Amino acid sequence: MPIKHQLLREAAEKEALADTFTRYAKTLAVVFDGIPAQQRGGESYWKGPAAERYQAHAVQLRSQIGNLETGCLATAENLRRRARQLREEAAQAPDPM
Numbered sequence: 223m224p225i226k227h228q229l230l231r232e233a234a235e236k237e238a239l240a241d242t243f244t245r246y247a248k249t250l251a252v253v254f255d256g257i258p259a260q261q262r263g264g265e266s267y268w269k270g271p272a273a274e275r276y277q278a279h280a281v282q283l284r285s286q287i288g289n290l291e292t293g294c295l296a297t298a299e300n301l302r303r304r305a306r307q308l309r310e311e312a313a314q315a316p317d318p319m
Contacts, residue, residue: 229312233305240301247294250287254280 257280268276 224311224315226312226315226317229308229315233308233312236301236305236308240298240305243294243298243301247291247298250291250294253287254284
């Protein structure tokens, strides 16, 4: 049976890792800020096959980055949930002698 302080240490480690995933997800959210994925209104600064490939690739990358952000946030929540469970287990664990 795990000792109380081991459970609490593991919970703290999971919380710290969750914070890291959350910070990482927040930085992913702004990766494409300022980089247009498509032409705006009457702006025709770039046309042709290369522009079309760029736009298609940019849309795909934005989607993948969004999926990665969602995955990071879900992982952070799972880590926090497990940390709560560990703290509850620690509260039930007998004190070391």
